[in-house]
Amino acid sequence: MKLISFPIHIKFLFCILVNAVSFVFGFGEQNQSFSNLKGPETVSFFDGSSLLGSLHAIQDADNLIWNHKSSKNHLAFDYKAVESILFNREENNQGKPAGSMVILFKNKDFLRGSMRSLDSEKLIFLSGFGQSLEVKLADIHSVEFLPESYQVLYDYSYDFEKWKKSNTKAWTEEQGSLISVFSGSTGTTLPAVDAIEVRFEAEWQRSFYLALRFFSDSDGGSYGSEGYHLSFSNNRINLQSNRKLKGRTMRETLGSVMVDQLVGVKKANFKIYAHKQRKEFIVFVNGNEVARWKDPTSDYSPENNGLLFINQGGNSYLRLEELTIAGWSGEYFLTSPSAIDNQEGNQFISFKNGDSTSIQSSSSTENGLLIKTKRGTFEVPYENIRSVHFPENDQNTSRFTFNEEISLKRSLGKLSFKLESINNDLLVGQHSYLGHFRVPLESVKRLRCNLLLKSYREYLSQIQLAEEELKSQNGEKALSILENTNSYFRSWYWKRLRFLAQDSQTKEILWFTPHPEVGILKASLNEQDENTIFTTSKTGSFALWDEYAKLAEGNYTHQDSTSQEVGRSKNEKWKKIYMTNRYWLGTTEVTQEQYEKITGTNPSKKKGPNLPVQVSWFESMEFCKLLNKKFPPPNGLIWRLPTEAEWEYAARAGSSGPYYNTSHGKFPNKQNTYEEHLKQYGWFSENSSGEVKAVSQKLPNDWGLFDMHGNVWEW
Structure with a gap:
């Protein structure tokens, strides 16, 4: 009896539990009122409820502290239950310029700002909310220069x-x-x-x-x-x-x-x-x-x-x-961007008069940009530039890898980021391109919270709808739902549902019976020509079909395998076998000592700790069952008996002849040659004296497995 450890498929069910909004009282300090509040602010929750008041703080993106006029103390909420916060604070810098350009990032975020410096690696600019920020050119989609009178x-x-x-x-x-x-x-x-x-x-x-x-x-x-x-x-x-x-x-x-x-x-x-x-x-x-x-x-x-x-x-x-x-104000208007769309690999600059050109590099000067082109290097004033586009790259710009998003007042920008905290009227976050940044709450209009959680809940709802459509045998509708899910969350279960949805839409286009005498093992459409079908029979022959007509045929087996090998039966031709999973195999037959340790019994006639145990098939199955209970294998694996194909694959260890370490067509087909070779690797009638022998006494095969030939019959 040989044992293998074999991977099995396990269906996992992932659940997300969102805590309901809870009110926690017990802060000793007086409920604070902010002098720059224009009116009530609004916090909205995933359950559809909302509450007026004002935000006091968000601590470690975990607890939200809220002020409400009906409560003397602050109210505490689980931040994971919050969908959005709408701010309503007076801006102290409302009259200040917001910046003469718009920076559009590769992930669709954008910010208004003013140029500080630009070189071959990075852009430094002053944001509309007053913080100097730095970003790599590789993370910028384009920079648009606004008209002077833009408001x-x-x-x-x-x-x-x-x-x-x-x-x-x-x-x-x-x-x-x-x-x-x-x-x-x-x-x-x-x-x-x-x-x-x-x-x-x-x-x-x-x-x-x-x-x-x-x-x-x-x-x-x-x-x-x-x-x-x-x-x-x-x-x-x-x-x-x-x-x-x-x-x-x-x-x-x-x-x-x-x-x-x-x-x-x-x-x-x-x-x-x-x-x-x-x-x-x-x-x-x-x-x-x-x-x-x-x-x-x-x-x-x-x-x-x-x-x-x-x-x-x-x-x-x-x-x-x-x-x-x-x-x-003025005559300036946008020119067609069609020329920009056709350029790749270089920076691209367009001017307000409608001209445009590819540039090798650009850098800032006091009054404009110094651009390098094939025709030379030129300085262009900012007021003449419409936009600069930067090369695209293959980096992942998925908009679902962040958790929060802020929209700023006066169209100052929109940023997707990870929130760190909100304290003292200041929002602190981490942006994938800008790094650490701080925004005064007076510049923020809306904070969208827990976007990953919200997106994942929507994804799970779509998966459930797809399952219901599949149960109703509406594969087309299920497939449409699955294709519209967020690709960021798709897993093996999504692929399984998609396969079932596609499979449910199949229809019969041809009916015929290939290999009627021996039966069909596998059929598939030809990758080079989908109008033809490739089939394999159970005995190893194959054929290529065009509807009912056989275009070609052949055989995987060795035609002389039955006549040349000594002792080979007619039904033991080579066959093409598909093994779709990897497995582990015991190096020896199960010994009596191992069997007794698991079952507490030893039904073998001849006793010995290192002798192979002699049991029936039913006793072997019970042994495997107990082994899985007492010595559970790693997750995804199970102890069981090998199949015939798995046993032969391991026994051959790459050999193609009648025994391991022999090659088909090169090993002499003589009885005495067989016996001399086999004596090195196994116990049989010529060297065992008719007795069961201890395991591991002969040479192993090339994969380190003992007694794959001889000694006892194996399940």
């Missing part, structure tokens, strides 16, 4: 209540987001600027019907009659001009486009540019330019400054998050 006109940290609405049900504000569940408009009259930039993330439920009206004669209280009407109808984007001519309102479509990125989704990021003098419009969806239109007419020049958001979808739910409106 943020509105972001979600400003007071939305000042905006007008066409009706009270149309739009509401909720923790910095604009929400609409009823047809209608909201808007405001912006300061007089020439160009407008609008950025937001839209989320909808059933259909996406949103319109923006630029340079409108309405301040939001009505739809108005003049302006440029940019509408989104699911995946169609349309631009229309509305103008008055001789007392009549004239409407003309300037352009329409279908956007594939808006098909089958319920959320997307938008960035829209509009220029009053040039009458040009650019639309970006998820960072990609999808439309660029210009009004060619000369009989209309917009003069109004109204901006409207219109829900055109009736009672369809619509949510706009992180809305930011900026603007500037």
Whole structure:
């Protein structure tokens, strides 16, 4: 009896337990009120509840300490139960410049700032919240230089209540987001600027019907009659001009486009540019330019400054998050980025006049950038530069490797990071590119918390939905759910469900019976030509088929193996066997001493501690069962008897002849030659005197295994 330790598959169930919000009283100090609070702040929890008040501190990203006017003492919460915090603090540096450039990082984070220095390795800049930061060029996607008159006109940290609405049900504000569940408009009259930039993330439920009206004669209280009407109808984007001519309102479509990125989704990021003098419009969806239109007419020049958001979808739910409106004066407008997209491997600079070129390097000077090109080295003033793009690399920029995200006021930036603490009105965190950083809470609008936990819970919900669809035999729906899961969390169980979903969609394309006389062992599609099928029979023959026609055939076995080897039976031809798992094998047969230690009995006729135990198959199975209980193997392994194929593979130890250390076709097929060779490795009728012998008395095979030939029969 030989034993092997064999890997087994174990299904693990991972559970995450999120503690419910708990109120802990017992802080002895007086509940603190902050002098820079503009109004109540909001903490929101994963269970859907929220609480007004103000944040006092977050200690070691573990405990959240909260102030509430109804409590004399601070309230303590488990930080892992917190979804987000909305801050509401007065900025002391609101009038200070936010910076003349925007740094966009490889992971989609961004910051406003001012240039300190730039060399071949790193960029040092002063952030909009006052901290000098350093970042490697390898971590930067691009640096955009803003027009001198660029200013943020509105972001979600400003007071939305000042905006007008066409009706009270149309739009509401909720923790910095604009929400609409009823047809209608909201808007405001912006300061007089020439160009407008609008950025937001839209989320909808059933259909996406949103319109923006630029340079409108309405301040939001009505739809108005003049302006440029940019509408989104699911995946169609349309631009229309509305103008008055001789007392009549004239409407003309300037352009329409279908956007594939808006098909089958319920959320997307938008960035829209509009220029009053040039009458040009650019639309970006998820960072990609999808439309660029210009009004060619000369009989209309917009003069109004109204901006409207219109829900055109009736009672369809619509949510706009992180809305930011900026603007500037002058002729400058964005040029097409198509030339940038075609460049790889070098830095790439684009100018505000529309020119662009590949550059070998760039560095900062007092008034601009010193750029090195194939044609020479030139100094370019900052006011002439639109942007610098840096080479892409293969580093992992997954947005799901962090736990927190902050959005800053006045569109100063957005950072994904690991929170360390919040104390004394200062947020401290660790960023993958910037390292250690500190942000005053007066500059923070929102802190999104426990994003990894939230994403993982969403992933588990999707896995559960996929399981339910599979049980309902809806493989196509299950596969669609699995493909939309977050790849950061996918494991072997996701792969298993995906395989089952794909397998459930298979259908019969051909029916025939290859190898009908002996039976089929395996069939697979040919990798080079999927119209052909490769089959293997149980006796070792193979064939290639094109539907019913046999294109080729052969045999894995040695045709002379039965006639040349002494004692070989007709049913003992070589066969191709697949062993899919590795295993460990005992170096000797199980001895009587080992058997007694496990079972307490010894049924062998001839006794001896080092003699192989003589037992039935049922007794062997019971021995394995007890061995697993008394001496459990490492996780994933199990003690059991080897299969016939596993035993022969180990016995041969790489040999191809009738015994180990022999080769097929080279070992003489004579009885006396067989016996002389076998005497070195095993006990048999010619050298054992008909008695069972102790183990390990003969030479082992090349893998160190004893008595694989002779002595006793083995299970």
